[in-house]
Amino acid sequence: MxxxxxxxxxxxxxxxxxxxxxxxxxxxxxxxxGAPTTAAACEGYASVAPADLQIRQTFQYVDQTPNAAQNCANCASYIAPAGEGACGGCKLFAGPVVANGYCTGWAAMPAA
Incomplete structure (x- = not known):
């Protein structure tokens, strides 16, 4: 049928x-x-050494800032991503970070 x-x-x-x-x-x-919303989803995160992950924990890094005025993108230690949709980095610890992340090492960018 x-x-x-x-x-x-x-x-x-x-x-x-x-x-x-x-x-x-x-x-x-x-x-x-667009760019990943978690550092764990960023390229290169899987190869971060356990000791470096411990340093990230010491700085209490989180992917979502609790304070909109303080995030990785406006931190003096932030290393901007090389391309669109990529994750940034941090001068304080190894591995990728997301722009809206936060850690206790946050410091305001110097005035231009």
């Missing part, structure tokens, strides 16, 4: 599939394809 699908069912399914594809494209355009 052949599997018959009415024209109406076919068009409804086709439209639903198009909506799903369009929605995923919009999410990517709204930041879904």
């Amino acid at each position: 052949p599997n018959s699908v009415s024209r109406r069912d076919f068009l409804a399914r086709f439209a639903a599939a198009g909506a799903v594809v369009s929605a995923s494209g919009l999410l990517t355009a709204c930041g879904g394809g």
Whole structure:
């Protein structure tokens, strides 16, 4: 017995599939394809030595700052990423950090 699908069912399914594809494209355009939001998702994090991870813990690094006015991106120790969508670094400890991260070594950038 052949599997018959009415024209109406076919068009409804086709439209639903198009909506799903369009929605995923919009999410990517709204930041879904940008820089990682956690340091562990950054390139190079897996190769950070255990001793260096301990130093990160000593500085109490977190991926989400508790204070919007103090984050890695506006810290004097932040090393900006080389490319768009990449993670930055820190002069205080090894391994990648995210721009919205924070640690107890935060220091304001000097006035320009």
